[in-house]
Structure formats: C-alpha cells, structure tokens
Amino acid sequence: MRKRFGETVAVDGISLDIRGGELLILIGGSGSGKTTTLRMINRLIDPDEGSIAINGIDTQTIDGIVLRKNIGYVIQQIGLFPHMTIRENIGLLPTIEGWSREEIESRVAALLTLVHLPPDQFMDRYPKELSGGQQQRVGLARALVMNPPLLLMDEPFGALDPLLRRQLQDEFIGIKEDIGKTIVFVTHDINEAFRLGDRIAIMHEGRIVQIGTPRDLILNPADAMVSDLVGSDRLFEHIASLTVSDMMVPASSIISGDLPVQSAIEVMIQSRSTVAVVRERAASFSVLLLSTLLQRRDEVKTVLEATDPPFFLSMDVSLLSALEEMKAASVSLGLVMDDGEPAGLLLPDDLISRLV
Template sequence: MITMEHVTKRYTEGGAASVDDLSLVVPEGTTTALIGPSGCGKTTTMRMINRLIDPTEGKIIVNGEDVTRVDPVKLRRHIGYVIQQVGLFPHMTIAQNIAAVPKLLGWTEAKIRSRTAELLDLVGLDPDEMLRRYPRQLSGGQRQRIGVARALAADPPVLLMDEPFGAIDPIARTRLQDEFRQILQRVRKTVVLVTHDLDEAIRLGDRIAIMKNGKIVQYDTPDAVLSNPADAFVENFVGIDRAIKRLSLFTVKDVMDSLAPREDSAKVTSGSNLRDALALMVAANSDVLAVVDDGGSVKGQLTRDAIFSV
C-alpha cells in the first residue's frame, strides 16, 4: 500500500539529510509506528507521504501511484490526517468539520449526514449531542475523537497520524488508544503513526520502525524489536525494562490454565495483558491470579511461571 524507495530529504542544497536514503514498505491494512529521538526524521518521513513536504530524492508509492506525479490537493483528499492538536476548524460545527472533505468530493447531503452519524457512533459519541457543537465546547478527548472521525470521513485507504494522543492526559490517552485499536479492527486502514511514546508504538503498531539520524535502524514487529534489538542504540532506546514491556503484547487467555484457583486469589480478566496481570500479582503478593470473564465467572488461573514462559 505504501512504498518508500531510497527517499532522501534535504532542506538546503548540499545540506545534511533530514531523511537519508530511507526505504520502507507498509503492508496494506497494517499500522506502522515511526519512533525515535527528536530530530530523527520520523515526522518528515510521514509528511512526505501526503506531500506536505516533497522529497529531494527517491520515490514514494501510495495505492500504486507515485505521489510526486499526483496533484497534492487531490492526493490529500484520499489520505486521512490526524495531528496532536487535532486541527479542527474552530468556526465550524462538528458536523461541518466532519463533512469538509466529503463536500469537496461532491458527496450528497444525505450521504454526508449518514456518514457523519456512522462515524460519531464509531468513535463513541452521540450524534444528537455533538453535531451542533463547536470544537471549543468539547473536552480534549472529545476533540481528538472528532479529529479521527474527520480523518475517516471520506473512507480513505491511508491514515497518517502525527502524535495523535500526545496532548491528552495519560488515563484518557490509554483509553483512546485502546478504542482506536478496536476501530482499526473494524475499518481496516493502512496507518502510519508518528509517536515518541514506545508504549503507544507497542500498543498500536503491527510493526515498529525505529529511526536515528534520518535512517531506519530496525523495522520489525513489536515482539521482535523488544526480544531482539538490532544494536546497542535500539537496546538502549527500548529500555532495560523491555522484557516487562513485551508482556503487554500477550493476554491472560494466551497462557492461563483451566485449574481452579484458590478462593482468596486476586482476580484478573482473561482479556487483560500480562504486564497488567504481573502488576496485580505484585500488588497482591501472590504467585497466582484467578482468571474471570467479563461477567465475573471464574475460568481458570494464571501463574507467575506461565507469565515468565512467554
């Protein structure tokens, strides 16, 4: 879906490369997280995909077309874009914000109304409550949801996200990340996500591209990056606690057994990740947790040894 071939970006002739001979393939329907220290070129890389920045050298293919040969305005109408500060038009209602691109594409009013209601439901907001409001009347989390809805309005095959949840408090950010992951399971988009948060990259990315000095140092699944860092830079970047971070990739139901736990065991839901389960074990000073379903019925147990076996 997205292919970058030997892409370089220099802002001045003969100057240092912000992105240096970068090649990357983002498979259709997957999410790739670009991450690295400040100035590594991750945002520049993403912005070249929809030609907010033009490459100095190389080729970028999106949906089978070289983006440098496509009208940039038309290109952007078929690529969703979500940024940290959301970028909603303050003088327009929520309905008008979501309808902006569909109107440019010539959609009928009936189709726009139907799509707007569908998207608000998708991001967990009530159309009757939201449509007539203005961005200033919403919370930060609500504005971010509207930003996602607007990016999805014209049903683009590609979605670019630049630090989309960075300005939101940690509790709301984790909740929105989980909700966005569920949305992607339903709508299946090809996503490029820029983030400085490794936990966010692990939670949302099917693959992670770790960048340094305009180059990709390692591009692989979260499990592979955490299990086998490519070099000392990646090992230092993912942190000494990378084995703990890796536990978030697995759920309790992946390693639980069907044996009955002790009656006084602390409880964990089967859909929880193993990192959270281990935290519960430590808090309960126990080597065993009772595994329950969403209704609270006991389904088995989770042991410390099972967690450490992954």
C-alpha cells in the same frame, strides 16, 4: 529516499515497505525524521531523492490535492475550524465534493458513533464546547470521512494527559479493527508503539535503525540504542519471576479434528479466537490459526489438514525460559499443557503488549 533542509539532512536514505492493512509505527527522538517521512507520503513536502509509491503508483504522478483527498491525516493540533459545528467540520470535504445533505448527515453520524461520540449530542456543538479528547476523536472522524485507504497519524494523542491518552489508545485499538485501513502512526512513546503497532520502525538521525514487531525489537534489538529504547533489560527483569501459567491465555476454542472447515471458522469467530486447539485423538493435539484456515478453506476439507504441530510448554516453567525456547525454535505460539490436557496458549506478541 532523502530529504534535506539547507545543510540539515532530515531523512537519510530510508527504504520502507508498508504492508496493506497494517499499522506501522514510526518512533524516534526529536529530529529523527519521522514526521518528515510522514509528510512526504502525502506530498506536503517532496523528497529530494527517491520516490514514494502507493499501490504501485508513484505519488509524483498524482495531483497533490487529489492524492491528499485519498489519504486521511490526523495531527496533534487537530485543526478544527472554530466557527463550524462538528457536523460542518466533519462534513466539509463531502460538501465540497458535492455530496447530498442526507449523505453527509448519514456519514457524519456513522463516524461520530465509530469514535464514541453520540451524534445527537455532538453534531451541533462547536469545537470550544469539547474536551481535548473529544476534539481528537472529531479529528479522527474527519480524517475518515472520505473513506481513505491510507491514514497518517502524527502524534495524535501526544498533547493529552496520561489517563485520557490511555483511554483513547484503548478505543483506537477497536476502531482500527473496524476500519481496516493501512495506518502510519508517528509517536515518541514506546509504550504507545507497543500497544498499537503491528510493526515498529525505529528512526535515528534520519535513518531506520530497525523495523519489526514488538517481539522482534525486544528479543532481538539491533544495537544498544534500540535495546535501551524498547527497555529489553527492564522487561526481562520484570518477567524473570513469572511462570508460563501467569501469562498464558485460556484455550477458549478446543475443536475436533474432523470438524468441517466452515464450522470451525464459525466456532472461532463466535469465540473471538484467532488460535484454536485441535483434538486429533484422545491425547493428541495440534494448533490451528484462523488466518491459515481462512486462506486455505477452499483447499482443505477438514481442519486437520490446516493445522500446525504444537510447541508444548508446561505451566510451571519460567516465562523467560519459555520465551527463549520459542525464540530458538522460531515459533510464535506455545500450547500449555496440564496433566495431559490443553490449559492455555502462550502468545509472545500478546504477552509483550500486556506487559508494557
């Protein structure tokens, strides 16, 4: 896909596959093409070459207005109508679409609750009566009002002070889990990218230089520019003095290998664990991913059939050495043992988000 503005090539031959339900970050310096890419997705501008498809449908075959009704769009400037109340700002599109007053009231109230603005306090306020962070929350609620499957966000927290920005990032992590949308998020802040993104696409001069998880980018930067952007060297300096025990998470779910599948799912959900340790015998253990168990629950009778062999780590080994060993073995989690018993789990993706 390419886009030119006069003699300037804004987007230069990128190819991108966005997975359903993921939050993909586009990051790069000014003029790297990230915002242009975002605007081409919802046809605010059209590419000069190439095509864009959503769920296999070429967006050029869809009326632009219809397309944008099904794509939420959140920008840094927010763009709330100053003469309308918060209720009217969020409910504008449903009103145009002919929703009843009761339907609009219910939807607005639910969305304000989702973005942590009590409806009874905020529905009848005007934008000028809200802080910048509150206005940004309203902008997000408005983008979600028609329940679009795709959400585009262009530096939504960029104009906020660092403390408020961090607070909204924390809130957005929870909101993201609740709404279950596919999200494309533009930022110039690598720490924000690491905290929020499932995958990160680094752009430079209209091209995608590298795309991957935070762990991919830190452990395997494509070039010196990526290494400098993600701070690989600085991160490794920081973790050089740490051991596995410093950064492991407790093994909150230890379950028996003969536990029925549905019971194991309920235990893991109740304990909010995406990974469980399975005790096969007195001193024999394996690991179980909730995602694997959910995918295979109709195929297996007990959790043992869905487990993976563990990658064992010692508590006192250096964190850097442990990460290098895991990288070499192509494993995504380590089972930390202490005196023959599971002490915790080392999850590199979680670790990186905590360090940055």
